[in-house]
Amino acid sequence: MTEEVNIPGYDIPPEMEGQVTITALDKIYNWSRRNSIWPMMFGLACCGIEMICAATSRYDFSRFGMEVMRPSPRQSDLMIVSGTVTKKMIPQIVRLYNQMPEPKYVLAMGACASGGGPFKEGYSVVDGVDKFIPVDVYVPGCPPTPQALIHGLITLQKKIDKQSIKNVRWYSKDPVEPIPIPLLGPDLMDPRDYALIKQYGTEKLAEDQQVPAAEEA
Amino acid sequence: MSEEVLVEEKTELEERFPEISRDDRKGYEGFIVPTEKLVEFASVLRDEFGYDFLSSVTGVDYLPEDRMEVVYHAYQTTGGPGLFYKVQVDRDDPVVPSLTPVFPGANLQEREAWDLMGIRFEDHPNLKRVLLWEGFEGHPLRKDWREPFYEGDGKPFKSRWPGGEVIRAEDSNPFNKNVDYPGGFDPEQWTPANETAVYAGVGRLDHAVSETALSNDQIIVNLGPQHPSTHGVFRMVVRLEGETVVALEPVMGYLHRNHEKIGERNTYLMNIPFTDRLDYFNSMSNNFGYVLAVEKLMGVKPPERAEYIRVMMAELTRIVNHLTAIGFLLNDLGAFFTPLLYAFKERELILDIFEAVSGSRMMCNYYRFAGVARDLPEGVFEQVKNLVLHRLSGQVDDLDTFLTDNEIVRARTMGIGVLTAEEAIAHSAVGPVLRASGVPYDVRRADPYGIYDRFEFDVAVRYHGDIYDRYLIRLDEIRQSIRILEQVIQDIPDGPIQEGKPQYQVRVPAGEAYGRVEGPKGELGFYVVSNGKPNPWRYHVRAPSFINLSALDVMCKNYKIADVVSILGSIDIVLGETDR
Numbered sequence: 201m202t203e204e205v206n207i208p209g210y211d212i213p214p215e216m217e218g219q220v221t222i223t224a225l226d227k228i229y230n231w232s233r234r235n236s237i238w239p240m241m242f243g244l245a246c247c248g249i250e251m252i253c254a255a256t257s258r259y260d261f262s263r264f265g266m267e268v269m270r271p272s273p274r275q276s277d278l279m280i281v282s283g284t285v286t287k288k289m290i291p292q293i294v295r296l297y298n299q300m301p302e303p304k305y306v307l308a309m310g311a312c313a314s315g316g317g318p319f320k321e322g323y324s325v326v327d328g329v330d331k332f333i334p335v336d337v338y339v340p341g342c343p344p345t346p347q348a349l350i351h352g353l354i355t356l357q358k359k360i361d362k363q364s365i366k367n368v369r370w371y372s373k374d375p376v377e378p379i380p381i382p383l384l385g386p387d388l389m390d391p392r393d394y395a396l397i398k399q400y401g402t403e404k405l406a407e408d409q410q411v412p413a414a415e416e417a
Numbered sequence: 418m419s420e421e422v423l424v425e426e427k428t429e430l431e432e433r434f435p436e437i438s439r440d441d442r443k444g445y446e447g448f449i450v451p452t453e454k455l456v457e458f459a460s461v462l463r464d465e466f467g468y469d470f471l472s473s474v475t476g477v478d479y480l481p482e483d484r485m486e487v488v489y490h491a492y493q494t495t496g497g498p499g500l501f502y503k504v505q506v507d508r509d510d511p512v513v514p515s516l517t518p519v520f521p522g523a524n525l526q527e528r529e530a531w532d533l534m535g536i537r538f539e540d541h542p543n544l545k546r547v548l549l550w551e552g553f554e555g556h557p558l559r560k561d562w563r564e565p566f567y568e569g570d571g572k573p574f575k576s577r578w579p580g581g582e583v584i585r586a587e588d589s590n591p592f593n594k595n596v597d598y599p600g601g602f603d604p605e606q607w608t609p610a611n612e613t614a615v616y617a618g619v620g621r622l623d624h625a626v627s628e629t630a631l632s633n634d635q636i637i638v639n640l641g642p643q644h645p646s647t648h649g650v651f652r653m654v655v656r657l658e659g660e661t662v663v664a665l666e667p668v669m670g671y672l673h674r675n676h677e678k679i680g681e682r683n684t685y686l687m688n689i690p691f692t693d694r695l696d697y698f699n700s701m702s703n704n705f706g707y708v709l710a711v712e713k714l715m716g717v718k719p720p721e722r723a724e725y726i727r728v729m730m731a732e733l734t735r736i737v738n739h740l741t742a743i744g745f746l747l748n749d750l751g752a753f754f755t756p757l758l759y760a761f762k763e764r765e766l767i768l769d770i771f772e773a774v775s776g777s778r779m780m781c782n783y784y785r786f787a788g789v790a791r792d793l794p795e796g797v798f799e800q801v802k803n804l805v806l807h808r809l810s811g812q813v814d815d816l817d818t819f820l821t822d823n824e825i826v827r828a829r830t831m832g833i834g835v836l837t838a839e840e841a842i843a844h845s846a847v848g849p850v851l852r853a854s855g856v857p858y859d860v861r862r863a864d865p866y867g868i869y870d871r872f873e874f875d876v877a878v879r880y881h882g883d884i885y886d887r888y889l890i891r892l893d894e895i896r897q898s899i900r901i902l903e904q905v906i907q908d909i910p911d912g913p914i915q916e917g918k919p920q921y922q923v924r925v926p927a928g929e930a931y932g933r934v935e936g937p938k939g940e941l942g943f944y945v946v947s948n949g950k951p952n953p954w955r956y957h958v959r960a961p962s963f964i965n966l967s968a969l970d971v972m973c974k975n976y977k978i979a980d981v982v983s984i985l986g987s988i989d990i991v992l993g994e995t996d997r
């Protein structure tokens with residue numbers, strides 16, 4: 201364990217070895233964060249079952265410091281989006297994401313969360329959660345096996361290792377704006393798209409009116 | 418013999434109702450009832466002819482004939498084949514009298530038909546959208562309704578086959594997303610539908626200041642959709658008087674994945690992997706129900722060995738399901754995770770078998786029309802044998818010893834969430850919920866499919882209808898499944914596992930079929946209408962978890978809020994199937 205955080209090349213007197221460690225701030229900061237990632241207890245669909253499986257005795261992801269599943273977003277570091285994201289559910293997911301304190305990460309588990317999956321063509325499915333919230337790690341599979349999920353979590357740990365206090369989002373000067381929560385209208389509406397939606401609506405109306413006119417002529 | 422009886426009954430019924438006519442379209446069965454007679458017909462059928470169990474209500478859109486049809490599947494709880502009846506209405510203004518006064522179990526199903534097909538049910542107490550949200554544009558299961566990523570009416574899509582080009586649906590959508598809006602739509606003018614309708618379902622709260630305002634202690638509480646004890650993205654709105662539940666309304670649709678719309682675009686074979694994702698604990702028995710329905714239409718049967726393998730897998734998955742259901746129930750009671758770990762240990766061993774035969778742990782996609790995908794690989798039969806003969810019953814006994822007499826379990830479950838036999842039947846409850854209420858109705862015995870008529874087993878039944886009995890009945894059923902498995906192991910013959918050659922594109926003659934199996938969560942039905950094309954014209958799933966929820970309100974009333982969670986756990990719902 202101490203090996204991981206130690207920076208070699210500094211002489212520590214032999215009598216102090218094992219009691220003193222010389223390291224960089226980034227290194228110890230990341231080391232402590234990456235070994236205590238608390239995922240949110242939040243299963244969406246079939247993939248959620250494999251996520252539970254990853255927590256049970258055969259796979260046991262507490263070996264990586266991740267066994268503390270929190271039902272509350274306020275206490276979680278990682279949102280595992282485990283399953284199909286529907287239009288009815290995405291407002292809640294965005295809200296949960298906004299409620300998570302920084303630093304926070306998102307792992308898209310399975311084909312559905314990553315890109316819509318088998319149900320992508322459906323009318324009430326969001327084709328990938330990354331259309332709304334930023335995703336750090338994608339785990340392919342339908343459902344990904346618990347091994348694959350654990351691999352995804354290890355990948356996340358590697359990502360954390362590479363971050364530096366100097367430039368992470370949550371220590372930047374400007375406040376981080378929450379993501380606007382999508383609304384349910386005749387279809388799902390992303391507040392960031394309003395201008396586009398309006399323009400599309402006008403154009404479509406014009407088209408619809410043109411067609412019967414053309415037919416009459 | 419049973420057929421003779423049926424014919425006789427039919428004539429009697431026809432004498433009683435001269436207005437009804439037989440459905441004589443080729444491949445169809447049952448009666449066509451005029452709308453004004455529907456309620457009377459259904460109640461007479463229930464009270465005088467014994468068809469007291471309304472299994473499924475669904476709509477079909479016959480676009481070419483400009484007609485909508487509502488199809489009812491009725492059964493007797495004493496067993497035997499079913500009786501199907503239909504009403505036909507105009508497509509532009511489909512109005513049908515609601516059957517909820519006769520069968521409260523029709524409630525959610527009629528709401529679904531309104532939501533997805535736009536059929537209005539007159540006198541329905543609470544007709545509003547159930548899977549989609551208020552304000553959604555259109556009724557998606559109508560044949561002329563098109564989704565934003567529409568590509569063609571039937572697969573395989575011309576663009577992809579046989580050339581194999583890949584088209585990304587987002588690229589042809591102006592928003593680069595799965596959305597579409599009606600012409601002239603302006604999002605800034607839009608007022609989102611508020612939740613008044615949902616709250617009205619549990620009774621409006623009068624906040625008018627009155628003399629009694631202070632003593633009125635009632636509040637409305639939302640549980641879910643993100644809640645650790647709702648088993649997925651399920652939401653309940655409860656009205657509480659102190660801690661006591663006065664009214665409860667389930668709110669669902671947070672996992673509505675358009676199973677039926679996609680299923681009507683798919684070819685018959687393509688639908689098998691989609692059924693896996695309905696009740697994702699039990700892909701094997703979902704496959705079973707679907708292939709049965711299509712086999713009925715095709716008029717084929719699998720060879721002997723395949724029949725045995727099917728039963729073997731279906732019973733193994735029942736064991737998986739009941740073990741995890743017990744584990745999750747104990748989770749809800751507060752024994753967090755420990756009992757579940759025991760359950761998952763056995764589940765893993767059974768999933769190993771599934772993985773060996775099908776290649777996937779959860780999504781098996783294993784059954785085929787007239788057969789199964791592959792034979793058991795080497796060594797798997799021994800694995801099954803070991804598990805069934807030497808391990809499982811001991812493990813179940815362990816659970817039994819640890820839990821059944823546990824004081825907390827007993828205190829929290831006995832006499833809680835009671836559902837009487839009459840209520841259970843009226844609400845079309847199925848599976849362990851129905852049997853724990855004292856109705857020994859099991860499709861495997863009542864209307865045997867496959868080769869279930871060959872096995873010796875008892876239909877588990879308990880009589881209190883409370884959570885405790887719903888827990889016990891799952892233990893009973895695991896033991897019966899082990900008994901069936903022992904017989905399968907003894908009798909399984911050698912031979913082919915597929916009748917004829919496996920085909921990618923099956924020919925399905927025109928007609929309708931309703932295939933149902935006793936899934937671990939209850940009666941799982943598939944209603945398939947074919948018009949002879951490669952894609953089903955109508956594909957409907959009668960999902961036990963969905964329909965069992967119509968009794969949730971009755972079960973929870975007058976119990977404490979803390980019990981709601983365990984009552985829900987004892988029904989054992991799975992959202993993939995509830996919302997489809």
Ligand code: SF4
Nearest residue numbers: 246283310311312342
């Ligand atoms: S990726 Fe597959 S297993 Fe996961 S939620 Fe989607 S359909 Fe289910």
